[in-house]
Amino acid sequence: MEVFKSLLVIVLSSVLVNNYVLSRFLGICPFLGVSKKLDQASGMGVAVIAVMLIATAATWPIQKFILDPLGLGYMQTIVFIVIIASLVQMLEIVLKKFIPALHAGLGVYLPLITTNCAVLGVAVNNINDGYNFLESMVSSLGAGLGFLLAMVLFAGVRSRIDESKVPKPFRGVAITLIAASFLSLAFMGFGGIVDNLFA
Amino acid sequence: MFDFMAILTAFLVVAGVGLVLGILLALFTQFFGIEDDPKVKAVRGALPGANCGACGFKGCDDYAKAVAEGRAAPNLCIPGGADTVAALSEVLGVEAEAAAPKVAFIHCNGVCGATSPKAEYDGMQTCKASGMVFGGAGSCVYGCIGCGDCASVCPADAICIRDGIAHVDPRACIGCMACTKACPKHIISMLPKDAVVANFCSNKEKGADARKNCKNACIGCKKCEKTCPNGAITVIDNNAIVDYEKCTHCGACAEACPTKCLKAVNFQ
Known part of the structure; x- marks a missing residue:
């Protein structure tokens, strides 16, 4: 029960309080780039969830069983980037072979995720927070869900912006960034809630 | 003093990880990869x-x-x-004939001055939305609304809005027909690139009404129909339609047109 509770806290905090896009400002590029349409945004979100889970499953053991015993913690970034990039490539090859429909759906987004810093951020943060393997996986799932949530919410916001009359100097990127900051402010409101939920 | 062992281990570990991943990738492509046709x-x-x-x-x-x-x-x-x-x-390895090059043409010449606004539209700035309110803010309900739905879908940036109506640059047009689908008034059609005349109007009202709404309107007088030696022009619903299959590029119709809505064009 205690374990379940702590896992729930990890999920909720990585979805809402420490949302990777809106609180930690990681993965802003896809957040602004592919949030124009809802279907694209959700496609990207689902692809990110899959990649985050796989990346964590691969990077956590490598950190614990190879880098840490050899005292090579400082090589973390380089090793993780290489691993994530290769994993995404492999995932793409496998999907293309066995689930072509899913590959066609995610096709464009998978290569983009290779360099999504939110994925690297999750892998690194899991180590920094001292999570065990199960906790790391749960936290990755939460981070992915948080990314999906942010993307879907922001896609809605942007479709409303498209229909409204924006003053000329604010059109385009400017109003998008302002809207993103409002959304981020809203998420700041979750700070401190989750920790006290089960207190 | 440098710790050479530490550098060596770091080097070997990173190289090893890279090697393993490289081999894995190669194996994956070997076993799961599909060749593109x-x-x-x-x-x-x-x-x-x-x-x-x-x-x-x-x-x-x-x-x-x-x-x-x-x-x-x-x-x-x-x-x-x-x-x-x-x-x-x-x-x-087969023979195929090239498709005849075509360019988009906007059948409207309701420039500022020729038409007058019947209302002020202050809503969403798209033709689709504007056209839903009493058929657009202009006096002619058949003509170009001028919000540039066509210009925004054009992949070649060949359309610009000038004087309140859209203009296609025939040299930049790639003939993709995206604008013909985007126009809510359906006044953009594809003309052959060697066309020499075109009807600049889409108005289907009777002569007097059309003229009242736009100085440059086609009044359906049938002068062009009678002038054309090849029977290439027919007036349907008070609007002259040119059949470019029959047109021999003589240009007689353009000279006969009293309102100059049927005009000479050069797309080449």
């Missing part, structure tokens, strides 16, 4: 890659697949023109 690749290479959709497929990739599988004719690519058709014929 070389024919599709060759066909795709011959296409211009504008992804305009003029062929009726989702993009150049989709069209290449259809051509390679024999589901589509190789002469559907309008932007590519004769060059692309020749290249495709070579790839496929």
